[in-house]
Amino acid sequence: MIDPREAVRMEPGVNPDIIGAVKVPDGSVDPFRLTTANILAARLNGAHVITYHEVTGFVMNGNRITGVHTRSNKNGEKSTYYGRVTINACGISRLRVRAGERGGGLSGLTAAIESAKSGRKTAIVTTGQSALHFWSGSFEFLCSMRGEEVIERPVERAESLPDSHPYKKIGTHRTRRLLERVQPLLREAGINTLGSLDRNHYRLTPFGFLKPAWLTLDEYLYLDHTDDMAGKKTAIVNILSYLDFYPRYLSNGLRELGVECVLADVDIPELDVLRKSTTEMRSTNISRFLRNDAVDKLAREIDRVSRDCDAVIMPAVLGMFSDDPVRRLRQGVRRPIYFVATTPASVPGVRCQLSLRDYFIRLGGEFLPGDTVVSGTVRNHRLESIRTRNFGDMPVYADNFVISTGSFFGHGLIATIDRIYEPVLGLDLNVDCGRTGWYEKNVYDPQPYMAFGVVTDNRFRPSLKGETVENLFATGALLGGFNALKEGSGAGITLATALHAASEITR
Ligand SMILES: Cc1cc2nc3c(=O)[nH]c(=O)nc-3n(C[C@H](O)[C@H](O)[C@H](O)COP(=O)(O)OP(=O)(O)OC[C@H]3O[C@@H](n4cnc5c(N)ncnc54)[C@H](O)[C@@H]3O)c2cc1C
DSSP states (O other), X not given: OBOHHHHHHHOTTSOTTOSOBOOOSOOOOOXXXXXXHHHHHHHHTTOOOOOSEXXXXXXXXXXXXXXXXXXXXXXXXXXXXXXXXXOOOOTTXXXXXXXXXXXXXXXXXXXXXXXXXXXXXXXXXXXSOOGGGGOOSEEOSOOEETTTEEOSSHXXXXXXXXXXXXXXXXXXXXXXXXXXXXXXXXXXXTOOEEOOSSSOEEEEOTTSOEEEESEEETTBOEESSTTTXXXXXXXXXXXXXXXXXXXXXXXXXXXXXXXXXXXXXXXXXXXXXXXXXXGGOOHHHHHHHOOHHHHHHHXXXXXXXXXXXXXXXXXXXXXXXXXXXXXXXXXXXXXXXXXXXXXXXXXXXXXXXXXXXXXXXXXXXXXXXTOOEXXXXXXXXXXXXXXXXXXXXXXXXXXXXXXXXXXXXTTSSEEOSSOEEOXXXXXXXXXXXXXXXXXXXXXXXXXXXXXXXXXXXXXXXXXXXXXXXXXXXXXXXXXXXXXXXXXXXXXXXXXXXXHHHHXXXXX
16 A cells, blocks of 8 residues: 555546555556567567467477477468477467367266366357256156057167167167266266166156156155055145145046055245245245255154155255255155156256266366357368357367257257258258158157257268268267157167267267
8 A cells, every 4th residue: 555645646647635545566568569569579580470370289209399280270271380499378268178069968968077087178068958957857768669668678679779769870788888877977976866777667757657767866756666656655745835746646646556645735934935926936946945944844844744654755846056955854854755856947957967067067177158159160071160159259179079959949950930950060960851741740649850850970970961070979869860759768868879979089
């Protein structure tokens, strides 16, 4: 600190009424003039200045750098320059990564985690919410064939899928080996699941039906057989005035399975604030208030209304940022308590997405949310760089790219009145019919548009105008050749193709 008189002496232009000033031992420069002055000074001293070129690699002699490889950004011409000393003054203006992911849903995150684990510098560019925000709490591998038959042993049945199906492209044996890594991977990220590829189990839908599943969150209701709960007295407990959970549908469904159901509402004062407006009583809002002491109070209320019951079922509205509130509630209630999915948004789905994101960041990954990839430059069958809305005219370079932008829901595919297209690169799609062929009039029939997606080779490298893009891998719901809804295969394909792409990149 210096006194005001000293400040006015040093800088006569300052407001004479100031009551104090700070002297910083610092200076400022005009960066453009400084750079230009440095270039001129270097030239005067014999330097050769090359602009519009980017350094793409080093020339090495043992462990010494003896030069650099460059590429002209004007005409792509490649050159090599040698020197005794190489100075890297690139600053932070360029993002160059070993693997670039587009889409931060289940597929993009899984592929990125595997890539980051192998030590590769990996970045995800992602626009926004994914299918995980609507997640049921279960991952499906293969649940149904032709929309009717319920499958018990899913890997065996996958053998009879057509050769164009993603599981068959990977090979069912290899698919199985890849997917065996999913449960440990989820556990590393803090997500605990139950289930096995050997045999589907059953999950309870919000409408009271049992559906087959491969993996289910360990806090959810999980049944090995449809009659596992028969004869049990179960309390279906809702939060007072919460409307995105349907106890009556659930009890109707469970009663058909021989379960005796008791319906009850519970309330704690902490939630009063949400009842001021009906629109506030939503799963994600409730979860923000169900923490610490509020969870203990809720546990006491649940205990009170579920006396004489064998188990409790309640909506999955706890633990958006961690599963601590879930574990605390389970400890506080004296009988087994199971959660059932609500209608969206899915609190466990948001938690799953955040857990995978945090794990990726812990592995050193670069997560760029709220940005959208708008285009890319393909040269010599390789995707050289991508452009994003936020980076503007600064391209993002990578050795390999993964495109996991989802299907119509994620905006990985766009449908207009007369065409369907992939909006980032214009990749080839398997849409080989006119508009009337996109759908079946009976809405319950398998809808052809559900199987639309990008065309790839057997390594999931997509094609652009008939030519394979060699360093790009397409994964997840963006792929064509399957109907995730009718087959119950969404997460299995998403995860298998993500792990497959990661193994291609890291091998
Ligand atoms: C509503 C819904 C619910 C589902 N629930 C289940 C379920 O409970 N169980 C199950 O097994 N399967 C479910 N599925 C099937 C689902 O397809 C897969 O399970 C899977 O989650 C899809 O993951 P994804 O990463 O391929 O795509 P998405 O989850 O759609 O993610 C794509 C991501 O890419 C981003 N993106 C898109 N374009 C760009 C761009 N140009 N630049 C940057 N980012 C971009 C999007 O914002 C989004 O975050 C569900 C599908 C839907 C649509």
